[in-house]
Amino acid sequence: MNFSYCYFPRNTPIGHSRFMNLFGYFIQMDPRFDISHASGYTSNSQIARVITESWVKTNAFCPSCGNDKLTQFTNNSPVADFLCTSCESEYELKSKSGALSQRIVDGAYQSMIKRINAENNPHFFFLNYSSMNKTVLNFLVIPKHYFVDDIIEKRKPLSDIARRAGWIGCNILLNNIPSSGKIYFVQNGIFKTKKSVLDTWSKTAFLANQKKDNRGWAIEVMKVIDKIPTKDFSLSEIYKFEKYLKGKFPNNNWIKDKIRQQLQVLRDKGILEFKGSGKYKKI
Numbered sequence: 001m002n003f004s005y006c007y008f009p010r011n012t013p014i015g016h017s018r019f020m021n022l023f024g025y026f027i028q029m030d031p032r033f034d035i036s037h038a039s040g041y042t043s044n045s046q047i048a049r050v051i052t053e054s055w056v057k058t059n060a061f062c063p064s065c066g067n068d069k070l071t072q073f074t075n076n077s078p079v080a081d082f083l084c085t086s087c088e089s090e091y092e093l094k095s096k097s098g099a100l101s102q103r104i105v106d107g108a109y110q111s112m113i114k115r116i117n118a119e120n121n122p123h124f125f126f127l128n129y130s131s132m133n134k135t136v137l138n139f140l141v142i143p144k145h146y147f148v149d150d151i152i153e154k155r156k157p158l159s160d161i162a163r164r165a166g167w168i169g170c171n172i173l174l175n176n177i178p179s180s181g182k183i184y185f186v187q188n189g190i191f192k193t194k195k196s197v198l199d200t201w202s203k204t205a206f207l208a209n210q211k212k213d214n215r216g217w218a219i220e221v222m223k224v225i226d227k228i229p230t231k232d233f234s235l236s237e238i239y240k241f242e243k244y245l246k247g248k249f250p251n252n253n254w255i256k257d258k259i260r261q262q263l264q265v266l267r268d269k270g271i272l273e274f275k276g277s278g279k280y281k282k283i
Contacts, residue, residue: 029059029191033134052095052127053081055136060125061194063141063183063201064089080122090122091141094172097131100138102175109154109170116147117212126174139186142174145207146181148216150248178222180204180271203270220248221262222271225282235278238263 037054038047057072062084070082070091080090094104104126106112115121123144129136153171158164174182183200184192207215224241225233242255252258263280266272273281 029136029186031135031186031189033129033136034058035134048095048097051134052129053093056082056093056125056127056139060139060185062087062089063185063197064123064143064205066194066198082125090120091125092122093125093127095127095129097129100126100128100174102173103153104172104174106152106170106172109152109168112152112170112172113149116144116149116152121147124172135189136186137189138184140182140184141201142177142181142183143201143204143208145204145210145215146177146219148212148219151176176223178219179226180222181219206265206269217249217258218262218265220245221259222266225266225272231282232275233280233282235260235263235280 033051033055035047035051038050041047041050053072057070060070060082061068062070065084065087067084067086071085072082073080081093082091083089084091094106096104121144124142124147125139126142127136127139151173153173155169155171158167160166180200181204183197185197186192207218210218221238224238224244227241228237238259239256242259245255245259246252249255249258263272263274267274267280271283273283275281
């Protein structure tokens with residue numbers, strides 16, 4: 001096996017399990033940005049865009065099919081930022097320095113809602129980095145099938161004195177996405193194995209083939225499961241969220257039946273383990 005550069009965060013102890021996670025199926029990623037790509041740029045926003053896009057182009061692979069390289073679209077493409085030429089998956093990159101925020105500022109609200117409901121909407125990469133050290137801290141992908149309307153937050157219209165008075169932007173709410181939909185390549189400076197990325201993606205790919213209503217149900221039940229702090233939980237604990245789910249799906253009068261149906265789906269897809277007698281375990 002050919003190893004390139006390996007990064008361990010400063011002052012972070014390297015335990016055996018972490019070591020095995022890195023080298024079980026090593027991802028050849030360098031957390032450092034190549035700032036030479038920003039030569040000639042003076043705007044901080046342009047510099048950030050160029051070096052983060054360059055990093056993804058050099059280091060990322062397609063989490064859908066495992067293709068080692070992604071192709072970059074031309075600048076300001078209305079479609080996305082990257083394309084996998086093998087499976088034709090498209091990806092849009094959102095980058096931010098500092099801490100990984102749970103609220104990502106995006107563009108026009110109506111355009112975003114229209115986009116996530118289109119058949120050709122892209123998957124989203126989120127990258128946060130240290131502006132001081134010019135290194136990647138977190139890099140994750142959220143598959144497009146996790147994007148439903150309530151993940152997009154409408155912002156207040158711009159004031160009458162603003163240059164674009166009345167314009168309404170939006171935020172992407174990462175905290176409204178289940179943990180299963182946040183697939184990390186790098187988390188807190190720690191590289192995930194390529195196998196773990198592909199396996200996690202594969203387990204949730206079934207959502208892509210579901211109708212919007214069924215997909216919404218699966219996502220909401222996964223969010224409810226995330227709210228339970230323990231790995232093991234019971235059906236009665238899920239039933240405590242019946243009122244919440246009724247608020248999400250007011251036209252459904254069989255909430256408990258739907259909960260059981262979704263738990264069975266998640267069990268069949270390897271996201272949950274059924275232990276019998278109404279008991280489940282998160283995988």
